[in-house]
Amino acid sequence: MRFMILVPGDKDSEAGILPDEKFLTEMGKFNEEMVKAGVVLAGEGLHPTSKGARVRFNAGKKATVTDGPFTESKELVAGFWLIQTKSKEEAIEWITRAPFPEGTVLEIRQVFDPEDFAPSDPSGELREKEQELRAQVTATK
Template identity: 60%
Template sequence: MRFMVIVKATKDSEAGIPPDAEMLEAMGKFNEELVKAGVMLAGEGLQASSKGARVRFLGDERTVIDGPFAETKELIAGFWLWQVRSKEEAIEWVKRCPAPFRTECEIEIRQVYEIEDFGPDVPKETLEREERLRAQLTNQK
Protein backbone atom coordinates (compact mmCIF):
# COMPACT_ATOMS: atom_id res chain seq x y z
CA MET A 1 0.00 0.00 0.00
CA ARG A 2 1.18 3.47 -0.79
CA PHE A 3 0.45 6.43 1.46
CA MET A 4 0.96 10.15 0.97
CA VAL A 5 2.16 11.59 4.26
CA ILE A 6 1.42 15.30 4.29
CA VAL A 7 3.18 17.79 6.58
CA LYS A 8 0.80 20.67 7.21
CA ALA A 9 2.13 24.23 7.01
CA THR A 10 2.55 26.55 9.98
CA LYS A 11 2.77 30.34 10.19
CA ASP A 12 6.58 30.01 10.27
CA SER A 13 6.79 27.74 7.21
CA GLU A 14 4.45 30.09 5.33
CA ALA A 15 6.66 33.02 6.35
CA GLY A 16 9.55 31.25 4.64
CA ILE A 17 11.44 30.55 7.88
CA PRO A 18 13.59 27.52 7.09
CA PRO A 19 14.23 24.70 9.56
CA ASP A 20 17.34 25.14 11.67
CA ALA A 21 20.41 22.92 11.32
CA GLU A 22 19.29 20.68 14.21
CA MET A 23 15.92 20.02 12.55
CA LEU A 24 17.53 19.39 9.15
CA GLU A 25 19.84 16.84 10.77
CA ALA A 26 16.99 15.11 12.63
CA MET A 27 14.83 14.91 9.50
CA GLY A 28 17.80 13.67 7.49
CA LYS A 29 18.32 10.82 9.96
CA PHE A 30 14.60 9.98 9.90
CA ASN A 31 14.64 9.93 6.08
CA GLU A 32 17.65 7.58 6.21
CA GLU A 33 15.66 5.20 8.45
CA LEU A 34 12.75 5.30 5.99
CA VAL A 35 15.03 4.55 3.02
CA LYS A 36 16.88 1.74 4.82
CA ALA A 37 13.53 0.16 5.76
CA GLY A 38 12.37 0.35 2.13
CA VAL A 39 9.46 2.61 3.09
CA MET A 40 10.28 5.95 1.43
CA LEU A 41 9.49 6.30 -2.27
CA ALA A 42 9.76 10.11 -2.39
CA GLY A 43 9.74 13.09 -0.09
CA GLU A 44 10.25 16.84 -0.32
CA GLY A 45 9.64 20.08 1.53
CA LEU A 46 7.62 22.76 -0.20
CA GLN A 47 8.25 26.48 -0.35
CA ALA A 48 5.68 28.93 1.03
CA SER A 49 2.34 29.28 -0.76
CA SER A 50 3.32 32.88 -1.64
CA LYS A 51 5.53 31.32 -4.32
CA GLY A 52 2.75 29.06 -5.58
CA ALA A 53 -0.51 29.25 -7.49
CA ARG A 54 -3.82 27.42 -7.69
CA VAL A 55 -5.88 26.78 -10.80
CA ARG A 56 -9.63 26.72 -10.25
CA PHE A 57 -11.73 24.68 -12.71
CA LEU A 58 -15.31 25.53 -13.59
CA GLY A 59 -16.42 23.67 -16.69
CA ASP A 60 -14.07 24.80 -19.48
CA GLU A 61 -12.98 27.89 -17.56
CA ARG A 62 -9.60 28.01 -15.78
CA THR A 63 -8.79 30.71 -13.24
CA VAL A 64 -5.27 31.16 -11.85
CA ILE A 65 -5.02 32.31 -8.24
CA ASP A 66 -1.59 33.40 -7.08
CA GLY A 67 -0.45 32.70 -3.52
CA PRO A 68 -0.20 33.34 -0.68
CA PHE A 69 -3.24 31.47 0.56
CA ALA A 70 -4.84 32.54 3.83
CA GLU A 71 -5.62 29.41 5.86
CA THR A 72 -2.27 27.84 6.91
CA LYS A 73 -3.88 24.78 8.53
CA GLU A 74 -5.07 23.76 5.06
CA LEU A 75 -1.69 24.24 3.35
CA ILE A 76 1.07 21.71 2.78
CA ALA A 77 4.67 22.33 3.81
CA GLY A 78 6.06 19.00 2.63
CA PHE A 79 5.29 15.38 1.88
CA TRP A 80 6.53 11.83 1.72
CA LEU A 81 5.32 8.99 -0.43
CA TRP A 82 5.68 5.71 1.46
CA GLN A 83 5.21 2.04 0.62
CA VAL A 84 3.98 0.22 3.74
CA ARG A 85 1.82 -2.79 4.57
CA SER A 86 -0.99 -0.86 6.28
CA LYS A 87 -2.28 2.47 7.52
CA GLU A 88 -1.26 1.36 11.00
CA GLU A 89 2.35 0.95 9.85
CA ALA A 90 2.28 4.43 8.31
CA ILE A 91 0.95 5.82 11.60
CA GLU A 92 3.77 4.11 13.53
CA TRP A 93 6.36 5.67 11.21
CA VAL A 94 4.80 9.14 11.59
CA LYS A 95 4.88 8.78 15.37
CA ARG A 96 8.67 8.24 15.10
CA CYS A 97 9.11 11.40 13.01
CA PRO A 98 10.86 14.38 14.62
CA ALA A 99 8.35 17.22 15.09
CA PRO A 100 8.79 19.12 11.79
CA PHE A 101 8.43 22.55 13.41
CA ARG A 102 9.13 24.14 16.77
CA THR A 103 5.41 24.90 17.14
CA GLU A 104 2.29 22.74 17.12
CA CYS A 105 1.86 21.06 13.76
CA GLU A 106 0.03 18.22 12.08
CA ILE A 107 0.90 15.40 9.69
CA GLU A 108 -1.87 13.83 7.61
CA ILE A 109 -1.77 10.28 6.22
CA ARG A 110 -3.74 9.45 3.05
CA GLN A 111 -3.79 6.19 1.11
CA VAL A 112 -2.96 6.47 -2.59
CA TYR A 113 -5.37 4.86 -5.06
CA GLU A 114 -4.07 1.88 -6.96
CA ILE A 115 -5.67 1.02 -10.32
CA GLU A 116 -7.07 -2.16 -8.74
CA ASP A 117 -9.06 -0.04 -6.28
CA PHE A 118 -11.38 1.01 -9.10
CA GLY A 119 -12.75 -2.52 -9.44
CA PRO A 120 -13.21 -4.98 -12.27
CA ASP A 121 -14.91 -2.49 -14.62
CA VAL A 122 -11.67 -0.69 -15.53
CA PRO A 123 -11.26 -1.05 -19.32
CA LYS A 124 -8.36 -3.24 -20.47
CA GLU A 125 -6.89 -0.31 -22.42
CA THR A 126 -6.81 1.79 -19.25
CA LEU A 127 -5.00 -0.97 -17.34
CA GLU A 128 -2.46 -1.36 -20.15
CA ARG A 129 -1.88 2.41 -20.32
CA GLU A 130 -1.34 2.50 -16.55
CA GLU A 131 1.23 -0.31 -16.78
CA ARG A 132 3.07 1.48 -19.63
CA LEU A 133 3.17 4.76 -17.71
CA ARG A 134 4.46 3.07 -14.54
CA ALA A 135 7.18 1.33 -16.60
CA GLN A 136 8.17 4.67 -18.17
CA LEU A 137 8.39 6.31 -14.74
CA THR A 138 10.56 3.47 -13.44
CA ASN A 139 12.89 3.79 -16.47
CA GLN A 140 13.27 7.56 -15.94
CA LYS A 141 14.92 7.05 -12.53
Protein backbone atom coordinates in the same frame (compact mmCIF):
# COMPACT_ATOMS: atom_id res chain seq x y z
CA MET B 1 0.32 -0.14 -0.02
CA ARG B 2 1.40 3.41 -0.71
CA PHE B 3 0.62 6.32 1.58
CA MET B 4 1.11 10.05 1.25
CA ILE B 5 1.92 11.86 4.46
CA LEU B 6 1.08 15.57 4.32
CA VAL B 7 3.04 17.96 6.53
CA PRO B 8 1.09 21.11 7.39
CA GLY B 9 2.33 24.59 6.68
CA ASP B 10 2.58 27.29 9.35
CA LYS B 11 3.54 30.96 9.59
CA ASP B 12 7.26 30.09 9.47
CA SER B 13 7.03 27.85 6.39
CA GLU B 14 4.87 30.48 4.69
CA ALA B 15 7.49 33.13 5.49
CA GLY B 16 10.17 30.94 3.93
CA ILE B 17 11.85 30.40 7.30
CA LEU B 18 13.67 27.07 7.31
CA PRO B 19 13.76 24.85 10.40
CA ASP B 20 16.81 25.11 12.64
CA GLU B 21 19.85 22.85 12.30
CA LYS B 22 18.83 20.63 15.23
CA PHE B 23 15.44 19.83 13.68
CA LEU B 24 16.97 19.29 10.22
CA THR B 25 19.54 16.91 11.71
CA GLU B 26 16.86 14.92 13.56
CA MET B 27 14.67 14.81 10.46
CA GLY B 28 17.65 13.71 8.36
CA LYS B 29 18.25 10.78 10.72
CA PHE B 30 14.57 9.82 10.57
CA ASN B 31 14.54 10.02 6.77
CA GLU B 32 17.71 7.93 6.62
CA GLU B 33 16.04 5.22 8.75
CA MET B 34 13.06 5.10 6.41
CA VAL B 35 15.27 5.01 3.30
CA LYS B 36 17.41 2.18 4.73
CA ALA B 37 14.22 0.25 5.53
CA GLY B 38 13.04 0.71 1.93
CA VAL B 39 9.91 2.59 2.99
CA VAL B 40 10.43 5.97 1.29
CA LEU B 41 9.45 6.43 -2.34
CA ALA B 42 9.70 10.24 -2.25
CA GLY B 43 9.73 13.08 0.23
CA GLU B 44 10.23 16.80 -0.10
CA GLY B 45 9.60 20.14 1.50
CA LEU B 46 7.62 22.72 -0.45
CA HIS B 47 8.32 26.39 -1.06
CA PRO B 48 5.83 28.84 0.48
CA THR B 49 2.53 29.51 -1.28
CA SER B 50 3.81 32.96 -2.26
CA LYS B 51 5.76 31.11 -4.97
CA GLY B 52 2.79 28.97 -6.01
CA ALA B 53 -0.53 29.23 -7.79
CA ARG B 54 -4.00 27.71 -7.59
CA VAL B 55 -5.98 26.67 -10.65
CA ARG B 56 -9.79 26.71 -10.43
CA PHE B 57 -11.75 24.90 -13.12
CA ASN B 58 -14.94 26.70 -14.13
CA ALA B 59 -17.98 25.27 -15.91
CA GLY B 60 -17.65 25.94 -19.62
CA LYS B 61 -14.94 28.55 -19.16
CA LYS B 62 -11.20 28.73 -19.09
CA ALA B 63 -9.55 27.81 -15.83
CA THR B 64 -8.85 30.67 -13.42
CA VAL B 65 -5.31 30.97 -12.06
CA THR B 66 -4.66 32.72 -8.74
CA ASP B 67 -1.09 33.43 -7.67
CA GLY B 68 -0.11 32.88 -4.03
CA PRO B 69 0.24 33.56 -1.20
CA PHE B 70 -2.85 31.87 0.17
CA THR B 71 -4.34 32.88 3.48
CA GLU B 72 -6.19 29.69 4.49
CA SER B 73 -3.23 28.50 6.58
CA LYS B 74 -5.07 25.47 7.99
CA GLU B 75 -5.20 24.05 4.45
CA LEU B 76 -1.57 24.61 3.49
CA VAL B 77 0.94 21.83 2.91
CA ALA B 78 4.63 22.47 3.62
CA GLY B 79 5.97 19.06 2.67
CA PHE B 80 5.21 15.41 2.07
CA TRP B 81 6.45 11.85 2.04
CA LEU B 82 5.31 9.09 -0.25
CA ILE B 83 5.97 5.81 1.51
CA GLN B 84 5.25 2.15 0.86
CA THR B 85 4.32 -0.15 3.73
CA LYS B 86 2.39 -3.39 4.21
CA SER B 87 -0.47 -1.67 6.03
CA LYS B 88 -1.86 1.62 7.29
CA GLU B 89 -0.78 0.55 10.77
CA GLU B 90 2.83 0.21 9.62
CA ALA B 91 2.66 3.64 7.97
CA ILE B 92 1.35 5.10 11.24
CA GLU B 93 4.10 3.33 13.20
CA TRP B 94 6.77 4.93 11.01
CA ILE B 95 5.31 8.42 11.02
CA THR B 96 4.73 8.52 14.78
CA ARG B 97 8.53 8.34 15.11
CA ALA B 98 9.06 11.56 13.12
CA PRO B 99 10.69 14.31 15.23
CA PHE B 100 7.94 16.94 14.94
CA PRO B 101 7.22 19.35 17.81
CA GLU B 102 4.23 18.90 20.08
CA GLY B 103 0.95 19.89 18.45
CA THR B 104 1.96 19.04 14.86
CA VAL B 105 -0.76 17.11 13.03
CA LEU B 106 0.22 15.04 10.00
CA GLU B 107 -2.29 13.57 7.56
CA ILE B 108 -1.84 10.04 6.21
CA ARG B 109 -3.73 9.16 3.02
CA GLN B 110 -3.60 5.90 1.10
CA VAL B 111 -2.74 6.30 -2.58
CA PHE B 112 -4.94 4.53 -5.12
CA ASP B 113 -3.35 1.67 -7.04
CA PRO B 114 -4.55 0.57 -10.50
CA GLU B 115 -6.35 -2.49 -9.09
CA ASP B 116 -8.51 -0.18 -6.93
CA PHE B 117 -10.25 0.93 -10.14
CA ALA B 118 -11.31 -2.59 -11.20
CA PRO B 119 -15.05 -1.95 -10.60
CA SER B 120 -14.93 1.04 -13.00
CA ASP B 121 -12.77 -0.78 -15.57
CA PRO B 122 -14.19 -4.29 -16.14
CA SER B 123 -12.12 -4.88 -19.29
CA GLY B 124 -8.87 -3.96 -17.53
CA GLU B 125 -7.89 -1.74 -20.48
CA LEU B 126 -7.60 1.46 -18.44
CA ARG B 127 -5.56 -0.25 -15.71
CA GLU B 128 -3.24 -1.72 -18.33
CA LYS B 129 -2.67 1.74 -19.82
CA GLU B 130 -2.02 3.16 -16.32
CA GLN B 131 0.59 0.46 -15.68
CA GLU B 132 2.28 1.28 -19.00
CA LEU B 133 2.44 4.96 -18.01
CA ARG B 134 3.90 4.09 -14.60
CA ALA B 135 6.55 1.93 -16.28
CA GLN B 136 7.46 4.85 -18.56
CA VAL B 137 7.80 7.19 -15.59
CA THR B 138 10.00 4.72 -13.72
CA ALA B 139 12.17 4.14 -16.80
CA THR B 140 12.91 7.87 -17.16
CA LYS B 141 14.41 8.14 -13.68
